[in-house]
Amino acid sequence: MKGKIALERGPIRYGVAALLLQVVLLGGLLAGCDGQPTPAPSPAPGATVADVAPLDAPRPAGPERLVLAFGDSLYAGYGLPRGQSLPDAIQMRLRRQGINATFVNAGVSGDTSADGRARLAFALDNLSRKPDLVMLGLGGNDALRQIAPAETRANLAAMLDMLAKRHIPVLLTGMKAPPNLGPDYGDAFDRIWPDLAAQYKTGLYPFILDGVIGEPKLIQGDHIHPDMAGVAVIADRLAPVVAGRLKGAEQGGG
Template sequence: MEQSSRAPRYGWQGRLVHLLLALALAWPVQAVARTRLIWAFGDSLTAGYGLPPAQGFTAQLEAALNRDGMAARVANGGVAGDTAAQARARLLWGLRGLGAVPDLAIVELGANDMLRGLPPAQAQANLDMILAAFRARHIPVLLAGMRTAPNLGPDYAHAFEAIYPTLARKYRVPLYPFFLAGVAGQRALIQGDGLHPNPKGVAIVVRGIVPSVKAALR
């Protein structure tokens, strides 16, 4: 049988389709950044005690990360007055309430244990169980440390402040040594109660912790 010399019907359309597909595959596509979920799990310092919601820690941290080009939502898991034991008791239902597994948990606890003069070993045991629960669920943690009030004496200070580096080493999590760095003791940055940062103080806390948050998310 004689082979036809004519090109197959619609051959040029097929070649055009292949060309367009090749161009589409070669065209750079800008990736859409996924919004990271951060859970600030702590006491009144993360809850934003005494401040309007927009000026608290979680709101200011979220705004700072977004300004730096990191799509993030910071959920407020702070409860004023919570000791480490009270926070441990609400940890699991708090996680369920998020509706999603967080990309990072910032654990800021222990200040109320210290202010009440509770035994450091007790605070350490409860924080240990909190970190173990996060690890069991494969949730990365940034641990925020706390320092003691000077009236508690050097022995208490030594035992309490050692909690945070000890647990950070045990669970191999990053440690932000002192949550109130640059703010504690500065009257112009503290509310009238002498304990909680005002909006300017929160801004300094956020500025200090943002690099650690970014590194932990990476």
């Protein structure tokens, strides 16, 4: 996203995206989301070294802004070459904009919100210092496993409570429920992220796969995880949001 965020909220786009997620679940293709190891795909024929090299940009001058990317396989870079994850892509974009950002990727494929809740304190305590921002991206595996939305909400709220007590700013990246789970489940699940963002006064990117899910050229063969082109699309949209949160944290001293 550049400047003001403009998200497509149409029910058809989200419905197709969520339906694809449910189809993959029913087909038993959730190797990445369930944490089962699978090799990263080989570069496509004709790919150059630059296509698969770790994303990087010269480190700008100025104080370092430390970001903890805490989530599941969508942060971890499931199925992608090393150095091509979403946090890598956002770090590169911020550095090219002159922001001295360093991302610590704490994405774990297969993690539910309960898994994240269990390991968040450990992740924070093992950083070199308190992060300037935590990107929190969990919940997709909860929906795929049909975990009650109330449980997902409680786990995310507990993590936000912990981060608030440590005075760490947060950017939530949200998820949408598959329509096959029914309108009651979908309504309860989809409301988690905007409700918590308002309650805890965090930043919010409503749907992390917006603009990518349902686009064959941007998604891996499992129909869930973005390929390198898909990561680039998400990073283009998300990097300005992260930059804004870092600027706000700096101005607020948090």
